[in-house]
Amino acid sequence: MSDIDDGLHTPVDATRGIGTPPVDALRAAGTSGPPVGGPAFDSDHPPRADLVSDCVHCGFCLTTCPTYVLWGEEMDSPRGRIHLIGQGLSGEPLSDSMVTHFDRCLGCMACVTACPSGVRYDRLIEDTRAQVERRHPRTARERALRTAIFALFPYPKRLRLLRGPLRAYQMSGLQRLVARSGLLQRLAPALATLESLAPRLRGVPRPPARVRARGTRRAVVGMLTGCVQSAFFPDVNSATVRVLAAEGCEVLIPPGQGCCGALSVHNGRRAEAQRFARRLIDTFESCGMDFFVVNAAGCGSSLKEYDELLADDPVYAERAAAFTAKVRDLSELLAELGPVARRHPLPLTVAYHDACHLGHAQGVRAQPRALLRGIPGLELRAIADPEICCGSAGVWNVLNPAPAAELGDRKAKAVLATGADLLVTANPGCLMQVAAAVRRRGGSIALAHTAHVLDASIRNLGAAALVDRD
Ligand code: SF4
Numbered sequence: 001m002s003d004i005d006d007g008l009h010t011p012v013d014a015t016r017g018i019g020t021p022p023v024d025a026l027r028a029a030g031t032s033g034p035p036v037g038g039p040a041f042d043s044d045h046p047p048r049a050d051l052v053s054d055c056v057h058c059g060f061c062l063t064t065c066p067t068y069v070l071w072g073e074e075m076d077s078p079r080g081r082i083h084l085i086g087q088g089l090s091g092e093p094l095s096d097s098m099v100t101h102f103d104r105c106l107g108c109m110a111c112v113t114a115c116p117s118g119v120r121y122d123r124l125i126e127d128t129r130a131q132v133e134r135r136h137p138r139t140a141r142e143r144a145l146r147t148a149i150f151a152l153f154p155y156p157k158r159l160r161l162l163r164g165p166l167r168a169y170q171m172s173g174l175q176r177l178v179a180r181s182g183l184l185q186r187l188a189p190a191l192a193t194l195e196s197l198a199p200r201l202r203g204v205p206r207p208p209a210r211v212r213a214r215g216t217r218r219a220v221v222g223m224l225t226g227c228v229q230s231a232f233f234p235d236v237n238s239a240t241v242r243v244l245a246a247e248g249c250e251v252l253i254p255p256g257q258g259c260c261g262a263l264s265v266h267n268g269r270r271a272e273a274q275r276f277a278r279r280l281i282d283t284f285e286s287c288g289m290d291f292f293v294v295n296a297a298g299c300g301s302s303l304k305e306y307d308e309l310l311a312d313d314p315v316y317a318e319r320a321a322a323f324t325a326k327v328r329d330l331s332e333l334l335a336e337l338g339p340v341a342r343r344h345p346l347p348l349t350v351a352y353h354d355a356c357h358l359g360h361a362q363g364v365r366a367q368p369r370a371l372l373r374g375i376p377g378l379e380l381r382a383i384a385d386p387e388i389c390c391g392s393a394g395v396w397n398v399l400n401p402a403p404a405a406e407l408g409d410r411k412a413k414a415v416l417a418t419g420a421d422l423l424v425t426a427n428p429g430c431l432m433q434v435a436a437a438v439r440r441r442g443g444s445i446a447l448a449h450t451a452h453v454l455d456a457s458i459r460n461l462g463a464a465a466l467v468d469r470d
Protein backbone atom coordinates (compact mmCIF):
# COMPACT_ATOMS: atom_id res chain seq x y z
CA MET A 1 0.00 0.00 0.00
CA SER A 2 1.01 3.56 -0.56
CA ASP A 3 1.72 5.84 2.35
CA ILE A 4 -1.09 8.18 1.33
CA ASP A 5 -3.72 8.14 4.06
CA ASP A 6 -6.50 10.67 4.38
CA GLY A 7 -8.86 8.46 6.26
CA LEU A 8 -10.96 7.82 3.17
CA HIS A 9 -9.23 4.65 2.09
CA THR A 10 -10.60 1.18 2.61
CA PRO A 11 -8.75 -2.08 2.06
CA VAL A 12 -8.49 -3.15 -1.58
CA ASP A 13 -11.26 -5.43 -2.73
CA ALA A 14 -10.70 -6.10 -6.40
CA THR A 15 -14.17 -7.63 -6.77
CA ARG A 16 -15.92 -4.51 -5.50
CA GLY A 17 -15.63 -2.53 -8.68
CA ILE A 18 -18.59 -3.59 -10.76
CA GLY A 19 -22.07 -2.51 -9.79
CA THR A 20 -23.59 0.19 -7.67
CA PRO A 21 -21.17 2.70 -6.14
CA PRO A 22 -21.12 2.91 -2.34
CA VAL A 23 -23.43 5.88 -1.85
CA ASP A 24 -22.26 6.84 1.66
CA ALA A 25 -18.65 7.11 0.51
CA LEU A 26 -19.70 9.25 -2.43
CA ARG A 27 -21.68 11.63 -0.23
CA ALA A 28 -19.00 11.88 2.41
CA ALA A 29 -16.06 12.51 0.10
CA GLY A 30 -17.70 15.32 -1.77
CA THR A 31 -18.31 17.42 1.28
CA SER A 32 -15.49 16.63 3.70
CA GLY A 33 -12.54 18.97 4.18
CA PRO A 34 -12.77 22.74 4.48
CA PRO A 35 -14.60 24.18 1.46
CA VAL A 36 -13.19 27.18 -0.37
CA GLY A 37 -16.63 28.79 -0.46
CA GLY A 38 -19.06 29.20 -3.34
CA PRO A 39 -19.75 26.55 -5.93
CA ALA A 40 -16.83 24.38 -7.10
CA PHE A 41 -16.80 25.65 -10.69
CA ASP A 42 -17.13 29.05 -12.30
CA SER A 43 -18.48 29.75 -15.80
CA ASP A 44 -15.07 29.65 -17.53
CA HIS A 45 -15.16 26.20 -19.19
CA PRO A 46 -16.64 24.20 -16.32
CA PRO A 47 -16.81 20.42 -16.81
CA ARG A 48 -19.87 19.62 -18.92
CA ALA A 49 -22.93 18.28 -17.11
CA ASP A 50 -24.04 16.26 -20.17
CA LEU A 51 -20.72 14.37 -20.10
CA VAL A 52 -21.18 13.64 -16.39
CA SER A 53 -24.67 12.25 -17.03
CA ASP A 54 -23.30 9.89 -19.71
CA CYS A 55 -21.84 7.80 -16.87
CA VAL A 56 -24.24 4.99 -15.97
CA HIS A 57 -22.16 3.91 -12.92
CA CYS A 58 -21.58 0.43 -14.32
CA GLY A 59 -18.05 0.19 -12.88
CA PHE A 60 -16.44 -1.43 -15.93
CA CYS A 61 -13.69 1.19 -15.76
CA LEU A 62 -12.70 0.52 -12.16
CA THR A 63 -10.24 -2.32 -12.55
CA THR A 64 -8.28 -0.47 -15.23
CA CYS A 65 -7.80 2.59 -13.01
CA PRO A 66 -4.37 2.54 -11.38
CA THR A 67 -5.43 4.46 -8.28
CA TYR A 68 -8.40 2.15 -7.74
CA VAL A 69 -6.11 -0.83 -8.25
CA LEU A 70 -3.74 0.57 -5.62
CA TRP A 71 -6.27 1.59 -2.98
CA GLY A 72 -9.67 0.08 -3.81
CA GLU A 73 -11.25 3.41 -2.90
CA GLU A 74 -14.37 4.48 -4.79
CA MET A 75 -13.37 8.14 -4.71
CA ASP A 76 -10.09 7.25 -6.39
CA SER A 77 -11.88 5.58 -9.29
CA PRO A 78 -13.16 7.18 -12.50
CA ARG A 79 -16.76 6.61 -11.41
CA GLY A 80 -16.10 8.28 -8.05
CA ARG A 81 -14.34 11.24 -9.62
CA ILE A 82 -17.17 11.72 -12.11
CA HIS A 83 -19.58 11.70 -9.18
CA LEU A 84 -17.50 14.38 -7.43
CA ILE A 85 -17.53 16.49 -10.59
CA GLY A 86 -21.32 16.10 -10.64
CA GLN A 87 -21.48 17.26 -7.02
CA GLY A 88 -19.39 20.29 -7.95
CA LEU A 89 -21.75 21.07 -10.82
CA SER A 90 -24.73 20.86 -8.51
CA GLY A 91 -23.27 23.64 -6.34
CA GLU A 92 -21.07 21.83 -3.80
CA PRO A 93 -17.92 23.79 -2.92
CA LEU A 94 -14.49 22.61 -4.01
CA SER A 95 -13.40 20.83 -0.83
CA ASP A 96 -9.83 19.78 -0.04
CA SER A 97 -10.77 16.12 -0.25
CA MET A 98 -12.39 16.61 -3.68
CA VAL A 99 -9.18 18.24 -4.92
CA THR A 100 -7.11 15.42 -3.44
CA HIS A 101 -9.08 12.83 -5.42
CA PHE A 102 -8.79 14.87 -8.62
CA ASP A 103 -5.06 15.38 -8.03
CA ARG A 104 -4.56 11.64 -7.57
CA CYS A 105 -5.89 10.91 -11.07
CA LEU A 106 -2.96 10.11 -13.35
CA GLY A 107 -4.81 11.24 -16.47
CA CYS A 108 -3.85 7.89 -18.01
CA MET A 109 -7.21 7.55 -19.82
CA ALA A 110 -7.44 3.81 -19.24
CA CYS A 111 -11.00 4.50 -18.10
CA VAL A 112 -11.85 6.12 -21.44
CA THR A 113 -10.74 2.97 -23.26
CA ALA A 114 -12.62 0.72 -20.85
CA CYS A 115 -15.90 2.64 -20.75
CA PRO A 116 -18.67 0.95 -22.81
CA SER A 117 -20.78 4.13 -22.65
CA GLY A 118 -18.14 6.33 -24.26
CA VAL A 119 -17.88 8.71 -21.30
CA ARG A 120 -15.42 11.51 -22.14
CA TYR A 121 -13.56 11.43 -18.84
CA ASP A 122 -10.59 13.03 -20.59
CA ARG A 123 -12.60 16.21 -21.21
CA LEU A 124 -14.11 16.14 -17.74
CA ILE A 125 -10.85 15.89 -15.85
CA GLU A 126 -9.09 18.43 -18.06
CA ASP A 127 -11.80 21.03 -17.47
CA THR A 128 -11.91 20.15 -13.77
CA ARG A 129 -8.16 20.52 -13.40
CA ALA A 130 -8.20 23.95 -15.01
CA GLN A 131 -10.84 25.03 -12.48
CA VAL A 132 -8.87 23.56 -9.58
CA GLU A 133 -5.69 25.36 -10.66
CA ARG A 134 -7.45 28.71 -10.85
CA ARG A 135 -9.74 28.41 -7.85
CA HIS A 136 -8.20 26.14 -5.25
CA PRO A 137 -5.57 27.63 -2.90
CA ARG A 138 -2.64 25.24 -2.57
CA THR A 139 -0.26 25.01 0.38
CA ALA A 140 3.06 26.86 0.21
CA ARG A 141 4.88 23.54 -0.28
CA GLU A 142 2.60 22.48 -3.15
CA ARG A 143 2.95 25.89 -4.77
CA ALA A 144 6.74 25.83 -4.50
CA LEU A 145 7.00 22.36 -6.05
CA ARG A 146 4.63 23.18 -8.90
CA THR A 147 6.34 26.49 -9.56
CA ALA A 148 9.71 24.73 -9.79
CA ILE A 149 8.34 22.02 -12.10
CA PHE A 150 6.69 24.45 -14.48
CA ALA A 151 9.66 26.81 -14.50
CA LEU A 152 11.85 23.95 -15.69
CA PHE A 153 10.17 21.12 -17.61
CA PRO A 154 8.48 23.01 -20.46
CA TYR A 155 11.73 24.78 -21.33
CA PRO A 156 14.15 22.67 -23.38
CA LYS A 157 16.98 25.21 -23.05
CA ARG A 158 16.77 25.19 -19.26
CA LEU A 159 16.64 21.39 -19.22
CA ARG A 160 19.68 21.22 -21.49
CA LEU A 161 21.61 23.40 -19.03
CA LEU A 162 21.17 20.59 -16.51
CA ARG A 163 22.89 18.06 -18.75
CA GLY A 164 26.47 19.04 -17.84
CA PRO A 165 26.10 19.00 -14.03
CA LEU A 166 23.93 15.88 -14.21
CA ARG A 167 26.48 14.04 -16.32
CA ALA A 168 29.27 14.99 -13.92
CA TYR A 169 27.13 13.82 -10.99
CA GLN A 170 26.44 10.48 -12.69
CA MET A 171 30.02 9.86 -13.77
CA SER A 172 31.70 10.93 -10.50
CA GLY A 173 30.11 8.09 -8.53
CA LEU A 174 28.28 10.62 -6.35
CA GLN A 175 24.95 9.31 -7.64
CA ARG A 176 25.65 5.81 -6.32
CA LEU A 177 26.72 7.25 -2.97
CA VAL A 178 23.57 9.37 -2.62
CA ALA A 179 21.35 6.43 -3.61
CA ARG A 180 23.01 4.15 -1.04
CA SER A 181 22.68 6.70 1.79
CA GLY A 182 18.90 7.09 1.29
CA LEU A 183 19.29 10.66 2.60
CA LEU A 184 17.69 12.40 -0.36
CA GLN A 185 14.69 10.08 -0.18
CA ARG A 186 14.14 11.04 3.45
CA LEU A 187 14.70 14.79 3.05
CA ALA A 188 13.16 15.53 -0.33
CA PRO A 189 11.16 12.66 -1.87
CA ALA A 190 10.22 14.67 -5.00
CA LEU A 191 13.86 15.51 -5.68
CA ALA A 192 14.87 11.91 -4.97
CA THR A 193 12.32 10.77 -7.54
CA LEU A 194 13.69 13.17 -10.12
CA GLU A 195 17.23 12.04 -9.36
CA SER A 196 16.33 8.36 -9.67
CA LEU A 197 14.53 8.93 -12.99
CA ALA A 198 17.38 10.72 -14.75
CA PRO A 199 18.61 8.54 -17.60
CA ARG A 200 22.28 7.90 -18.37
CA LEU A 201 23.10 10.87 -20.58
CA ARG A 202 24.64 10.43 -23.98
CA GLY A 203 26.30 13.13 -26.04
CA VAL A 204 24.44 13.30 -29.36
CA PRO A 205 24.64 16.22 -31.81
CA ARG A 206 21.37 18.02 -32.42
CA PRO A 207 19.80 17.27 -35.83
CA PRO A 208 20.07 20.03 -38.46
CA ALA A 209 17.08 22.20 -39.33
CA ARG A 210 16.41 20.28 -42.58
CA VAL A 211 17.22 16.69 -43.46
CA ARG A 212 16.67 15.49 -47.00
CA ALA A 213 14.75 12.34 -47.86
CA ARG A 214 16.78 9.35 -49.02
CA GLY A 215 15.64 8.30 -52.46
CA THR A 216 12.35 9.56 -53.78
CA ARG A 217 10.71 12.13 -51.51
CA ARG A 218 7.31 10.87 -50.35
CA ALA A 219 6.39 13.52 -47.76
CA VAL A 220 7.60 16.67 -46.04
CA VAL A 221 7.28 16.39 -42.26
CA GLY A 222 7.76 18.88 -39.46
CA MET A 223 9.15 17.26 -36.33
CA LEU A 224 8.72 18.10 -32.66
CA THR A 225 11.97 17.73 -30.74
CA GLY A 226 10.26 18.09 -27.36
CA CYS A 227 11.51 19.22 -23.96
CA VAL A 228 12.54 16.13 -21.97
CA GLN A 229 13.07 14.26 -25.25
CA SER A 230 15.55 16.79 -26.64
CA ALA A 231 17.39 17.28 -23.33
CA PHE A 232 17.62 13.71 -22.07
CA PHE A 233 16.90 11.50 -25.10
CA PRO A 234 18.49 13.30 -28.07
CA ASP A 235 19.37 9.87 -29.46
CA VAL A 236 15.63 9.16 -29.88
CA ASN A 237 15.29 12.29 -31.98
CA SER A 238 18.36 11.39 -34.07
CA ALA A 239 17.01 7.87 -34.67
CA THR A 240 13.60 9.31 -35.59
CA VAL A 241 15.13 11.64 -38.17
CA ARG A 242 17.19 8.83 -39.74
CA VAL A 243 14.18 6.50 -39.95
CA LEU A 244 11.98 9.20 -41.49
CA ALA A 245 14.65 10.11 -44.05
CA ALA A 246 15.18 6.44 -44.91
CA GLU A 247 11.44 6.11 -45.49
CA GLY A 248 11.44 8.98 -47.96
CA CYS A 249 10.55 11.93 -45.73
CA GLU A 250 12.15 15.33 -45.85
CA VAL A 251 12.32 16.37 -42.19
CA LEU A 252 12.00 19.98 -41.00
CA ILE A 253 13.25 20.70 -37.48
CA PRO A 254 13.22 24.46 -36.82
CA PRO A 255 15.39 25.29 -33.79
CA GLY A 256 13.80 27.13 -30.86
CA GLN A 257 10.43 25.48 -31.41
CA GLY A 258 9.79 25.23 -27.63
CA CYS A 259 7.27 23.18 -25.70
CA CYS A 260 4.01 21.82 -27.13
CA GLY A 261 2.14 22.59 -23.89
CA ALA A 262 1.24 18.97 -23.03
CA LEU A 263 2.50 19.14 -19.47
CA SER A 264 0.66 22.41 -18.87
CA VAL A 265 -2.69 21.34 -20.30
CA HIS A 266 -2.60 17.99 -18.50
CA ASN A 267 -2.10 19.87 -15.22
CA GLY A 268 -4.82 22.47 -15.62
CA ARG A 269 -2.59 25.32 -16.82
CA ARG A 270 -4.69 26.04 -19.87
CA ALA A 271 -3.56 29.63 -20.54
CA GLU A 272 0.09 28.56 -20.46
CA ALA A 273 -0.64 25.62 -22.76
CA GLN A 274 -2.40 27.97 -25.20
CA ARG A 275 0.67 30.22 -25.32
CA PHE A 276 2.91 27.27 -26.14
CA ALA A 277 0.45 26.02 -28.76
CA ARG A 278 0.27 29.39 -30.54
CA ARG A 279 4.04 29.60 -30.65
CA LEU A 280 4.39 26.11 -32.11
CA ILE A 281 1.77 26.83 -34.77
CA ASP A 282 3.58 30.09 -35.67
CA THR A 283 6.85 28.16 -35.99
CA PHE A 284 5.59 25.40 -38.28
CA GLU A 285 2.54 26.49 -40.19
CA SER A 286 4.33 28.25 -43.03
CA CYS A 287 7.01 25.59 -43.59
CA GLY A 288 5.02 23.63 -46.15
CA MET A 289 4.78 20.36 -44.23
CA ASP A 290 2.41 17.54 -45.13
CA PHE A 291 2.54 16.05 -41.64
CA PHE A 292 3.71 17.01 -38.17
CA VAL A 293 5.41 14.05 -36.55
CA VAL A 294 5.79 13.40 -32.83
CA ASN A 295 7.78 10.67 -31.10
CA ALA A 296 6.57 11.30 -27.54
CA ALA A 297 3.11 9.96 -26.64
CA GLY A 298 2.16 12.67 -24.13
CA CYS A 299 3.02 15.44 -26.59
CA GLY A 300 1.16 13.72 -29.44
CA SER A 301 -2.08 13.43 -27.51
CA SER A 302 -2.16 17.13 -26.64
CA LEU A 303 -1.09 18.21 -30.15
CA LYS A 304 -4.07 16.30 -31.52
CA GLU A 305 -6.29 18.48 -29.33
CA TYR A 306 -4.97 21.90 -30.35
CA ASP A 307 -8.24 22.46 -32.20
CA GLU A 308 -10.12 22.15 -28.88
CA LEU A 309 -7.50 24.06 -26.88
CA LEU A 310 -7.70 27.08 -29.19
CA ALA A 311 -11.34 26.76 -30.26
CA ASP A 312 -12.28 30.11 -28.66
CA ASP A 313 -9.34 32.01 -30.13
CA PRO A 314 -10.55 34.01 -33.15
CA VAL A 315 -7.02 34.31 -34.57
CA TYR A 316 -5.89 30.72 -34.05
CA ALA A 317 -9.00 28.49 -34.07
CA GLU A 318 -8.89 27.65 -37.78
CA ARG A 319 -5.11 27.48 -37.87
CA ALA A 320 -5.12 25.12 -34.89
CA ALA A 321 -7.64 22.84 -36.60
CA ALA A 322 -5.47 22.74 -39.75
CA PHE A 323 -2.40 22.00 -37.65
CA THR A 324 -4.16 19.25 -35.66
CA ALA A 325 -5.16 17.48 -38.87
CA LYS A 326 -1.48 17.04 -39.75
CA VAL A 327 -0.31 15.59 -36.42
CA ARG A 328 0.84 11.96 -36.45
CA ASP A 329 2.68 9.77 -34.02
CA LEU A 330 5.85 8.44 -35.66
CA SER A 331 4.44 4.90 -35.83
CA GLU A 332 1.16 6.14 -37.31
CA LEU A 333 2.93 8.03 -40.06
CA LEU A 334 5.24 5.15 -40.92
CA ALA A 335 2.30 2.74 -41.07
CA GLU A 336 0.38 5.20 -43.23
CA LEU A 337 3.26 5.64 -45.69
CA GLY A 338 4.22 1.94 -45.75
CA PRO A 339 7.85 0.78 -45.61
CA VAL A 340 10.33 1.36 -48.42
CA ALA A 341 13.61 1.02 -46.52
CA ARG A 342 14.90 -2.54 -46.22
CA ARG A 343 14.61 -4.11 -42.77
CA HIS A 344 17.62 -6.15 -41.66
CA PRO A 345 17.24 -8.91 -39.08
CA LEU A 346 17.29 -8.24 -35.34
CA PRO A 347 17.20 -11.56 -33.48
CA LEU A 348 15.60 -10.20 -30.32
CA THR A 349 12.69 -10.77 -27.97
CA VAL A 350 10.87 -7.50 -27.37
CA ALA A 351 8.25 -6.53 -24.78
CA TYR A 352 6.27 -3.58 -26.17
CA HIS A 353 4.79 -1.26 -23.53
CA ASP A 354 1.81 0.88 -24.59
CA ALA A 355 2.39 4.39 -23.28
CA CYS A 356 -1.03 5.52 -21.94
CA HIS A 357 -1.07 8.65 -24.06
CA LEU A 358 -0.40 6.61 -27.17
CA GLY A 359 -2.62 3.57 -26.48
CA HIS A 360 -5.49 5.01 -24.44
CA ALA A 361 -5.45 8.66 -25.52
CA GLN A 362 -4.62 8.22 -29.22
CA GLY A 363 -5.72 4.62 -29.85
CA VAL A 364 -2.35 3.87 -31.46
CA ARG A 365 -1.61 0.26 -30.53
CA ALA A 366 -1.52 -1.74 -33.76
CA GLN A 367 0.93 0.45 -35.72
CA PRO A 368 4.02 0.18 -33.46
CA ARG A 369 3.46 -3.57 -33.10
CA ALA A 370 3.10 -3.99 -36.87
CA LEU A 371 6.31 -2.02 -37.43
CA LEU A 372 8.20 -4.16 -34.92
CA ARG A 373 6.78 -7.40 -36.35
CA GLY A 374 7.99 -6.26 -39.77
CA ILE A 375 11.60 -6.72 -38.61
CA PRO A 376 12.94 -10.20 -39.45
CA GLY A 377 13.97 -12.22 -36.40
CA LEU A 378 12.20 -9.97 -33.88
CA GLU A 379 9.71 -11.69 -31.55
CA LEU A 380 7.13 -9.65 -29.66
CA ARG A 381 6.10 -10.65 -26.15
CA ALA A 382 2.99 -9.39 -24.31
CA ILE A 383 3.22 -7.64 -20.94
CA ALA A 384 0.57 -8.60 -18.35
CA ASP A 385 -2.02 -5.95 -17.45
CA PRO A 386 -1.00 -3.70 -20.35
CA GLU A 387 -3.79 -1.21 -19.65
CA ILE A 388 -2.43 -0.23 -16.23
CA CYS A 389 -0.22 2.88 -16.20
CA CYS A 390 3.44 2.59 -15.18
CA GLY A 391 2.98 5.56 -12.84
CA SER A 392 4.92 8.12 -14.85
CA ALA A 393 2.02 10.22 -16.18
CA GLY A 394 3.85 13.46 -16.98
CA VAL A 395 4.93 14.86 -13.62
CA TRP A 396 2.51 12.76 -11.56
CA ASN A 397 5.43 10.62 -10.38
CA VAL A 398 7.21 13.71 -9.05
CA LEU A 399 4.09 15.04 -7.33
CA ASN A 400 3.13 11.60 -5.96
CA PRO A 401 6.43 9.72 -5.50
CA ALA A 402 5.25 6.86 -3.26
CA PRO A 403 2.26 5.57 -5.27
CA ALA A 404 4.17 6.23 -8.51
CA ALA A 405 6.98 3.98 -7.29
CA GLU A 406 4.42 1.33 -6.40
CA LEU A 407 2.94 1.44 -9.90
CA GLY A 408 6.42 1.46 -11.41
CA ASP A 409 7.34 -1.63 -9.41
CA ARG A 410 4.24 -3.47 -10.62
CA LYS A 411 5.05 -2.59 -14.22
CA ALA A 412 8.71 -3.54 -13.84
CA LYS A 413 7.69 -6.93 -12.41
CA ALA A 414 5.35 -7.56 -15.37
CA VAL A 415 8.02 -6.45 -17.84
CA LEU A 416 10.74 -8.63 -16.33
CA ALA A 417 8.34 -11.61 -16.26
CA THR A 418 8.24 -11.56 -20.08
CA GLY A 419 11.91 -12.58 -20.14
CA ALA A 420 12.35 -10.28 -23.15
CA ASP A 421 15.76 -8.91 -24.15
CA LEU A 422 14.42 -5.44 -24.76
CA LEU A 423 11.59 -3.20 -23.54
CA VAL A 424 10.28 -0.86 -26.21
CA THR A 425 7.97 2.09 -25.68
CA ALA A 426 7.27 5.48 -27.25
CA ASN A 427 7.36 7.96 -24.40
CA PRO A 428 10.36 9.40 -22.54
CA GLY A 429 8.47 9.44 -19.24
CA CYS A 430 7.68 5.70 -19.44
CA LEU A 431 11.29 4.89 -20.36
CA MET A 432 12.58 6.74 -17.28
CA GLN A 433 9.90 5.39 -14.95
CA VAL A 434 10.27 1.73 -15.92
CA ALA A 435 14.08 1.93 -16.03
CA ALA A 436 14.15 3.33 -12.47
CA ALA A 437 11.75 0.64 -11.25
CA VAL A 438 13.77 -2.15 -12.90
CA ARG A 439 16.92 -0.79 -11.23
CA ARG A 440 15.15 -0.72 -7.84
CA ARG A 441 14.22 -4.38 -8.24
CA GLY A 442 17.82 -5.24 -9.06
CA GLY A 443 16.65 -6.48 -12.47
CA SER A 444 18.02 -5.69 -15.85
CA ILE A 445 16.51 -5.22 -19.28
CA ALA A 446 17.62 -3.02 -22.15
CA LEU A 447 15.26 -0.17 -23.05
CA ALA A 448 14.62 1.50 -26.36
CA HIS A 449 12.20 3.72 -28.21
CA THR A 450 10.45 2.27 -31.28
CA ALA A 451 12.61 4.64 -33.37
CA HIS A 452 15.82 3.06 -32.02
CA VAL A 453 14.68 -0.42 -33.08
CA LEU A 454 13.63 0.63 -36.58
CA ASP A 455 16.84 2.62 -37.00
CA ALA A 456 18.99 -0.33 -35.91
CA SER A 457 17.19 -2.63 -38.34
CA ILE A 458 17.34 -0.23 -41.30
CA ARG A 459 21.04 0.48 -40.70
CA ASN A 460 21.81 -3.21 -40.10
CA LEU A 461 23.45 -2.48 -36.75
CA GLY A 462 22.57 -5.86 -35.23
CA ALA A 463 20.85 -6.70 -31.95
CA ALA A 464 23.90 -5.80 -29.85
CA ALA A 465 23.48 -2.13 -30.76
CA LEU A 466 20.19 -2.19 -28.83
CA VAL A 467 20.83 -4.54 -25.93
CA ASP A 468 24.28 -3.17 -25.14
CA ARG A 469 23.21 0.51 -25.21
CA ASP A 470 23.16 0.75 -21.41
S1 SF4 B 1 -7.49 8.76 -16.07
FE1 SF4 B 1 -6.46 6.91 -15.21
S2 SF4 B 1 -6.12 7.43 -13.03
FE2 SF4 B 1 -7.62 8.91 -13.82
S3 SF4 B 1 -9.63 8.04 -13.32
FE3 SF4 B 1 -9.12 7.36 -15.42
S4 SF4 B 1 -8.10 5.37 -15.17
FE4 SF4 B 1 -8.11 6.38 -13.15
Ligand code: SF4
Nearest residue numbers: 055056058059061115
Ligand atom coordinates in the same frame (compact mmCIF):
# COMPACT_ATOMS: atom_id res chain seq x y z
S1 SF4 C 1 -17.12 5.95 -16.66
FE1 SF4 C 1 -18.03 4.46 -18.08
S2 SF4 C 1 -17.27 2.47 -17.37
FE2 SF4 C 1 -16.93 3.92 -15.70
S3 SF4 C 1 -18.75 3.72 -14.40
FE3 SF4 C 1 -19.15 5.42 -15.84
S4 SF4 C 1 -20.23 4.46 -17.57
FE4 SF4 C 1 -19.28 2.79 -16.40
